[in-house]
Amino acid sequence: MAKIAINIATGSLQKEEIIVGIDLGTTNSLVAIIHPDTRQPIALKEHNSSSLVPSVIHFDEYGNVTVGEAAKSFLVTQPQNTIFSAKRLMGKSYNDIKDNASFFSYKVIDDSNQTMVKVQAGNKFYTPAELSSFILKELKQRAEHILKTPVNKAVITVPAYFNDAQRQATRDAGKLAGLDVLRIVNEPTAASLAYGLGLHKEEEKTIAVYDLGGGTFDISILKISNGIFEVLSTNGDTYLGGDDIDNSIVKYWLQQAGINEDELKVNKEFAQGIRLQAEAAKIYLSSNDIFETTFNGDALSITKKIFEGLIQPLVDKTIVCSSNALKDAGLTKTAIDVVVMVGGSTRVPLVKESISNFFGKAVNDTVNPDEVVALGAAIQADILAGNNKDVLLLDITPLSLGIETMGGLMDVMIARNSKIPNKASRQYTTQKDGQSGMKISVYQGERDMVNDNRKLAEFNLSNIPAMPAGMAKVEVSFLINADGILVVKAKELRSGIEQSIEVKAQQDLTDAELEKMLLDSITHAKEDIATRALVEARTEGEQLLETTEKFIQKNTTHLSKEEFMQTAAAMQALQLSLTMNDKDLIHTKVEELNNISRPYAERIMDAAISYAMRGKTI
Numbered sequence: 001m002a003k004i005a006i007n008i009a010t011g012s013l014q015k016e017e018i019i020v021g022i023d024l025g026t027t028n029s030l031v032a033i034i035h036p037d038t039r040q041p042i043a044l045k046e047h048n049s050s051s052l053v054p055s056v057i058h059f060d061e062y063g064n065v066t067v068g069e070a071a072k073s074f075l076v077t078q079p080q081n082t083i084f085s086a087k088r089l090m091g092k093s094y095n096d097i098k099d100n101a102s103f104f105s106y107k108v109i110d111d112s113n114q115t116m117v118k119v120q121a122g123n124k125f126y127t128p129a130e131l132s133s134f135i136l137k138e139l140k141q142r143a144e145h146i147l148k149t150p151v152n153k154a155v156i157t158v159p160a161y162f163n164d165a166q167r168q169a170t171r172d173a174g175k176l177a178g179l180d181v182l183r184i185v186n187e188p189t190a191a192s193l194a195y196g197l198g199l200h201k202e203e204e205k206t207i208a209v210y211d212l213g214g215g216t217f218d219i220s221i222l223k224i225s226n227g228i229f230e231v232l233s234t235n236g237d238t239y240l241g242g243d244d245i246d247n248s249i250v251k252y253w254l255q256q257a258g259i260n261e262d263e264l265k266v267n268k269e270f271a272q273g274i275r276l277q278a279e280a281a282k283i284y285l286s287s288n289d290i291f292e293t294t295f296n297g298d299a300l301s302i303t304k305k306i307f308e309g310l311i312q313p314l315v316d317k318t319i320v321c322s323s324n325a326l327k328d329a330g331l332t333k334t335a336i337d338v339v340v341m342v343g344g345s346t347r348v349p350l351v352k353e354s355i356s357n358f359f360g361k362a363v364n365d366t367v368n369p370d371e372v373v374a375l376g377a378a379i380q381a382d383i384l385a386g387n388n389k390d391v392l393l394l395d396i397t398p399l400s401l402g403i404e405t406m407g408g409l410m411d412v413m414i415a416r417n418s419k420i421p422n423k424a425s426r427q428y429t430t431q432k433d434g435q436s437g438m439k440i441s442v443y444q445g446e447r448d449m450v451n452d453n454r455k456l457a458e459f460n461l462s463n464i465p466a467m468p469a470g471m472a473k474v475e476v477s478f479l480i481n482a483d484g485i486l487v488v489k490a491k492e493l494r495s496g497i498e499q500s501i502e503v504k505a506q507q508d509l510t511d512a513e514l515e516k517m518l519l520d521s522i523t524h525a526k527e528d529i530a531t532r533a534l535v536e537a538r539t540e541g542e543q544l545l546e547t548t549e550k551f552i553q554k555n556t557t558h559l560s561k562e563e564f565m566q567t568a569a570a571m572q573a574l575q576l577s578l579t580m581n582d583k584d585l586i587h588t589k590v591e592e593l594n595n596i597s598r599p600y601a602e603r604i605m606d607a608a609i610s611y612a613m614r615g616k617t618i
């Protein structure tokens with residue numbers, strides 16, 4: 001079910017906004033959602049077009065920005081103003097990238113080695129986060145256009161090896177694009193989720209995610225247990241991918257035609273044209289034995305056998321990386337339960353076969369390798385939205401958690417929609433002299449009275465040493481761990497005695513029950529507030545009766561008969577008001593009793609003080 005939110009302006013209920021999953025890729029980016037009807041993840045695309053948006057940004061001389069396929073055509077004609085592979089610059093200083101600076105055909109500012117890189121396009125400077133934000137903005141707009149609804153929240157994926165600076169830059173990019181980035185998720189984790197891995201708590205698996213994209217290769221070894229993904233190791237080559245496959249075909253053709261490779265540098269249009277032909281050949285050879293075409297008047301052809309011979313060294317490189325990743329994880333090939341294929345280049349049959357041979361098992365390749373990461377991000381988004389409650393990765397509390405306090409009131413310790421893991425603590429005290437036990441009742445729900453909420457657990461903190469009322473300090477703490485298990489602890493701080501209990505917070509509530517509990521809290525808000533006020537007034541009245549009673553018992557001799565009579569009458573009136581459902585009446589009676597007792601209470605206190613101070617010098 002969807003979370004319920006209250007529209008402050010209209011006071012009406014509305015389904016929580018959609019949360020999209022975004023694969024912000026080096027070559028291509030895309031958005032996915034969980035289809036509200038089929039509950040299946042789907043990549044968003046306009047009618048008759050691809051879900052993939054090339055991660056390319058073009059700036060024209062007037063500062064207009066174009067992103068995607070339209071920008072891609074400027075790669076050849078205006079390389080200085082057309083930015084690709086901005087992801088490679090995220091969270092990097094010039095020092096980090098200077099060895100590969102020639103890779104970028106646009107201007108990467110190198111005036112400082114330490115600070116983060118900037119890119120110049122025209123007379124403007126952009127940080128990598130700003131550049132990525134243009135891509136995210138485009139994705140957001142596309143999604144809004146397709147879904148006909150505002151899109152403000154997203155889960156964005158990053159490579160598993162991204163460090164904090166790179167992750168932060170990705171978050172910043174999201175913010176700049178007007179997106180609330182609820183979670184940064186590792187790409188291999190997202191890909192695993194798209195294959196349904198990690199969606200069941202009992203599942204324990206070791207997964208190899210092999211990701212060969214357009215320009216990068218990553219291999220990640222993950223372990224999932226208790227619904228938590230752990231990255232055991234990552235390896236790869238940040239400059240190895242489909243582009244290299246295309247280049248190897250281009251080189252082969254140039255050799256065949258006796259054309260010097262320098263021609264590619266001199267004639268950009270020619271270079272671009274022949275690269276596109278090579279890419280077409282590569283794709284065609286996935287399901288055919290020979291590719292033939294004419295380009296610039298020349299006949300070009302390549303057989304599958306030759307193609308495979310050309311790319312074998314590239315594939316071998318990925319296998320060396322995979323082997324190193326296993327070594328770093330301290331595992332052998334046989335320990336891998338599942339191999340997941342990610343990235344467009346894994347469509348090449350030789351790649352799939354080689355990897356399958358290496359790991360000794362069939363690879364998982366049924367999900368579109370270009371979309372699999374975004375689809376997994378959408379699944380993660382859905383989990384965050386609380387729509388997929390079978391899943392453990394749930395990381396917010398769907399309902400408030402609290403304890404019962406005096407008069408049956410709900411004292412919320414961890415509010416609904418709080419992040420998990422989480423902890424909170426609060427101090428309470430005893431109500432009665434010599435009180436030796438304190439009952440801690442744990443409830444879940446949004447109502448003010450615990451009786452309207454769900455009781456999750458109850459325990460007794462016993463053996464509190466005898467102390468006057470209000471002296472004991474009982475600290476109650478709530479701790480929800482990453483598994484959604486709530487541990488409630490109560491500790492009397494003066495004596496150190498403590499007691500705790502473990503509660504499973506999301507105990508078998510159905511979606512309908514959860515929804516009803518939230519709706520109830522809203523429809524009953526007014527009466528709940530009134531009830532709370534009444535209970536608080538009653539508690540105050542009861543406490544005043546108790547302390548007054550004690551006071552007059554102790555000081556009978558110091559009270560005049562009249563004072564005694566008046567007090568008794570006021571106490572009786574207050575007692576009576578407590579049985580009625582009128583908080584204002586209770587407050588009035590409390591006030592009256594206070595007015596009667598105040599003068600003699602002050603008199604008696606003053607006397608006691610001056611008695612205590614007699615004979616003492618200050």
Ligand code: AMP
Nearest residue numbers: 027028213214242243283343344345347
């Ligand atoms: P990605 O970065 O995951 O979007 O992968 C893009 C790369 O996949 C590009 O190099 C594409 O040429 C390549 N690619 C897409 N489709 C195929 C295919 N059918 N066979 C081989 N490579 C492909």
